[in-house]
Amino acid sequence: MSAADGILVEKAKKGDHKAFEVLVRKYQGRVASVIARTVSDRSRVQDLTQEAFIKAYRALPGFRGESAFYTWLYRIAVNTAKNWALSADRGVPISDMALEDADRVASQLHDHNTPERHLLRGELIAALNEAIAGLATVMREAIELRDIQGKSYEEIAAIMECPIGTVRSRIFRGRQEIVDRMSGYMKSGQPLGPAP
Amino acid sequence: MTCNHELISAFLDGELEPIIVAPVTGHLLKCDSCCRKLSELAQVQSAMRERCLLPDPEGLTRSVMLAITNEKTLGNPGVAAHRVQQGSGSVRAPEMEGPSGPRTRAKE
Numbered sequence: 001m002s003a004a005d006g007i008l009v010e011k012a013k014k015g016d017h018k019a020f021e022v023l024v025r026k027y028q029g030r031v032a033s034v035i036a037r038t039v040s041d042r043s044r045v046q047d048l049t050q051e052a053f054i055k056a057y058r059a060l061p062g063f064r065g066e067s068a069f070y071t072w073l074y075r076i077a078v079n080t081a082k083n084w085a086l087s088a089d090r091g092v093p094i095s096d097m098a099l100e101d102a103d104r105v106a107s108q109l110h111d112h113n114t115p116e117r118h119l120l121r122g123e124l125i126a127a128l129n130e131a132i133a134g135l136a137t138v139m140r141e142a143i144e145l146r147d148i149q150g151k152s153y154e155e156i157a158a159i160m161e162c163p164i165g166t167v168r169s170r171i172f173r174g175r176q177e178i179v180d181r182m183s184g185y186m187k188s189g190q191p192l193g194p195a196p
Numbered sequence: 197m198t199c200n201h202e203l204i205s206a207f208l209d210g211e212l213e214p215i216i217v218a219p220v221t222g223h224l225l226k227c228d229s230c231c232r233k234l235s236e237l238a239q240v241q242s243a244m245r246e247r248c249l250l251p252d253p254e255g256l257t258r259s260v261m262l263a264i265t266n267e268k269t270l271g272n273p274g275v276a277a278h279r280v281q282q283g284s285g286s287v288r289a290p291e292m293e294g295p296s297g298p299r300t301r302a303k304e
């Protein structure tokens with residue numbers, strides 16, 4: 001587990017709500033992405049993301065740090081989405097179904113739904129692609145190596161033949177430029193326009 | 197420490213140098229501006245990975261935190277009806293699901 005997550009989890013366990021809020025901010029987009037693989041409705045994704053974090057908060061005292069915090073949270077998100085899909089599609093009371101069955105059945109029901117179609121409308125994808133395309137090559141390359149290929153800063157530094165500090169700066173400036181270019185869609189505290 | 201959004205981006209990636217992990221984390225706990233920056237940068241991160249954006253991240257954070265605060269105040273069990281109540285009535289952690297638990301693997 002990352003050292004920062006460890007600090008935040010320990011504080012949250014002791015009742016520090018702000019520490020849990022930072023974890024929510026850090027991971028809510030990724031949790032929503034996981035849920036959107038199973039659930040197609042945008043507002044439902046938001047509700048279930050909220051539900052997953054509330055479950056995580058309640059289960060936190062039992063989290064012993066044997067896996068990374070995100071791995072643990074990821075499992076809660078997958079189960080939240082699958083249980084919802086099962087109850088919605090089959091009218092089966094969740095408590096009556098073993099989680100492994102939920103896993104099997106729900107994957108047959110829903111995995112063909114792509115988040116792209118539902119969460120991020122065509123115009124948003126276009127804006128995102130345009131924002132990415134508009135970045136300086138070094139920034140785009142650094143961000144893609146990090147976010148798409150999952151490379152560490154150290155690996156990126158080796159690939160791009162530059163210091164790690166430069167990698168960190170390129171990734172930050174690239175992300176910030178995307179935020180700026182997409183400000184119409186990504187304003188803090190603002191919904192992303194009317195529901196589809 | 198003062199606001200440094202580049203360090204917030206590195207925090208998001210789990211790439212802070214060990215010596216600055218505690219100061220940056222401590223700063224985030226006190227600074228609303230850096231917290232909002234964290235949400236913005238995290239949105240770009242998940243958009244890059246999954247081409248997926250939350251409609252209202254700030255609203256979501258607020259609802260989660262409100263639900264947790266209300267629960268503490270009211271002692272309301274609320275959501276999470278499943279996966280609870282084993283013996284002592286404590287909430288089960290996902291690691292305790294048993295050998296055949298969820299098969300999907302987190303990509304991290």
Ligand SMILES: [Zn+2]
Pocket residue numbers: 198199200223227228229230231
């Ligand atoms: Zn700050």
